[in-house]
Amino acid sequence: xxxxxxxxxxxxxxxxxxxxxxxxxxxxxxxxxxxxxxxxxxxxxxxxxxxxxxxxxxxxxxxxxxxxxxxxxxxxxxxxxxxxxxxxxxxxxxxxxxxxxxxxxxxxxxxxxxxxxxxxxxxxxxxxxxxxxxxxxxxxxxxxxxxxxxxxxxxxxxxxxxxxxxxxxxxxxxxxxxxxxxxxxxxxxxxxxxxxxxxxxxxxxxxxxxxxxxxxxxxxxxxxxxxxxxxxxxxxxxxxxxxxxxxxxxxxxxxxxxxxxxxxxxxxxxxxxxxxxxxxxxxxxxxxxxxxxxxxxxxxxxxxxxxxxxxxxxxxxxxxxxxxxxxxxxxxxxxxxxxxxxxxxxxxxxxxxxxxxxxxxxxxxxxxxxxxxxx
Numbered sequence: 001x002x003x004x005x006x007x008x009x010x011x012x013x014x015x016x017x018x019x020x021x022x023x024x025x026x027x028x029x030x031x032x033x034x035x036x037x038x039x040x041x042x043x044x045x046x047x048x049x050x051x052x053x054x055x056x057x058x059x060x061x062x063x064x065x066x067x068x069x070x071x072x073x074x075x076x077x078x079x080x081x082x083x084x085x086x087x088x089x090x091x092x093x094x095x096x097x098x099x100x101x102x103x104x105x106x107x108x109x110x111x112x113x114x115x116x117x118x119x120x121x122x123x124x125x126x127x128x129x130x131x132x133x134x135x136x137x138x139x140x141x142x143x144x145x146x147x148x149x150x151x152x153x154x155x156x157x158x159x160x161x162x163x164x165x166x167x168x169x170x171x172x173x174x175x176x177x178x179x180x181x182x183x184x185x186x187x188x189x190x191x192x193x194x195x196x197x198x199x200x201x202x203x204x205x206x207x208x209x210x211x212x213x214x215x216x217x218x219x220x221x222x223x224x225x226x227x228x229x230x231x232x233x234x235x236x237x238x239x240x241x242x243x244x245x246x247x248x249x250x251x252x253x254x255x256x257x258x259x260x261x262x263x264x265x266x267x268x269x270x271x272x273x274x275x276x277x278x279x280x281x282x283x284x285x286x287x288x289x290x291x292x293x294x295x296x297x298x299x300x301x302x303x304x305x306x307x308x309x310x311x312x313x314x315x316x317x318x319x320x321x322x323x324x325x326x327x328x329x330x331x332x333x334x335x336x337x338x339x340x341x342x343x344x345x346x347x348x349x350x351x352x353x354x355x356x357x358x359x360x361x362x363x364x365x366x367x368x369x370x371x372x373x374x375x
Contacts, residue, residue, distance in 0.1 A: 004196045008204035011194055015209060018076065019043040021083045022050070026309070028086040032302040037220050041286055042306045044213065045313030048186070050075065052316035055182035059160045060174070060373060066158050069189045116242050123219075123245040126252040130269075131211040133256075135204050139270040142166075147184060147274055152198040154188040161185070162375050174373040176366040180359055181319045183275045207272035214268060214281040215248050221289050222247035228296070279318035284328055286310060291332030298336050304348060311352040315359045322363065326356045 020036070023043025027034055034042065051072060058068050140148075150165030157163060161179045164171050178184065191201045222244030226235060235243065259265040267277035290307045297303065311329065314321035333349045365371045 004200050005204065007194050007196055008200050011190065011205045012208045016040065016212065019047055022046040022079060025079055025083050025086060028090060030305060032305065034302055037216055041213065041216060041220065042309060045310045048316040049309065049313040051186055052182045055185050059179050059182065059185065062375065064158045065154050065160055065188055065192060068185065069192050072189055073193065116238065119242050119245045123248045126249045127211060127215045130252050130255065131208050134207040134211050134269060134272045137270060144271055144274060148198055148202050150178065150184050151188045151191065151202065154185060155191050155198060171375050173375055176363055177319060180315065180363060181275065182316055183318060202273040210268065210272045210277055210281060217282060217285045217289060218248050218251045219244045221285065224289060224293060275318035276320045279320040279324065283314055283317055283321055284324060287325060287328050288332065291329065294336055298340055298345065308352055312355050315356060322356055322360055326353050
């Protein structure tokens with residue numbers, strides 16, 4: 001048991017590294033720039049978009065989970081090789097980080113290093129406490145048990161969505177409510193690759209990852225807000241992330257003391273292994289941040305690219321994003337179009353809607369019993 005727990009904790013670090021690598025490859029390929037946090041968050045959706053591209057055809061064709069595991073292992077290895085080659089081409093390994101002004105920043109913050117250290121240490125401690133609570137929480141409601149059962153059935157039978165998660169019985173046909181998203185099959189693939197029990201992976205890896213990623217989004221929101229014109233004359237470059245760290249601490253406290261079935265805290269603290277929790281605490285806040293960034297600079301190519309990739313990866317991460325993600329983007333982007341009167345950007349906005357619109361049409365056809373894939 002201890003070995004499996006250790007493997008799952010290492011898997012959190014491995015997946016965070018893979019998310020960052022996938023995001024880094026994206027920005028290197030388009031010759032764009034983004035900080036490490038934004039690269040990691042964008043990488044989540046690059047990763048799951050590519051996984052969906054491989055998984056969905058195999059799910060619909062009723063192929064084995066082992067085949068998907070093999071293909072995804074090859075794909076991950078190929079992306080890592082691409083990352084190394086692109087980094088070498090960029091010259092990063094040879095020359096290191098050549099950012100100007102680094103020595104000045106070190107001198108500037110030398111006298112306040114202790115304060116910054118305490119703020120960052122408090123942030124890490126707060127996130128660690130939250131992660132521990134999420135992982136050790138014994139909540140296992142009906143929905144949660146059904147999702148764990150879905151993953152377990154897939155691992156045990158080497159199939160994908162052929163057995164009902166609630167009772168283990170063979171389904172009559174593929175349920176598109178789950179089959180159109182590869183989120184739980186991603187968990188099944190890693191359970192197979194790591195050789196760990198499903199409940200351990202679900203509680204430790206999926207729950208622990210969400211704790212890190214959700215707080216990373218809050219950190220990036222804080223860094224964006226405090227770097228605005230209003231604070232530019234009062235905060236240095238070093239003070240901005242310190243303020244963002246304080247925002248993370250406040251958010252962790254808020255989650256613990258404002259927990260009910262009507263808030264996202266319920267999913268973060270009790271149901272973090274579910275796809276809905278990723279939608280509520282990672283996907284939608286990250287979309288909100290990207291739209292805010294477009295409010296400030298609607299022409300920045302990196303932000304537009306991240307928004308499109310996040311919209312593309314929304315359903316692969318959670319079917320709950322089928323309508324919620326397009327609704328949020330619409331509410332946030334229409335004021336930008338009206339304010340700047342750049343109607344040509346409406347094409348970009350519509351392109352972000354297309355993936356979810358296609359999924360929605362297929363799902364509606366399934367609900368109308370027009371599309372059925374028997375098992």
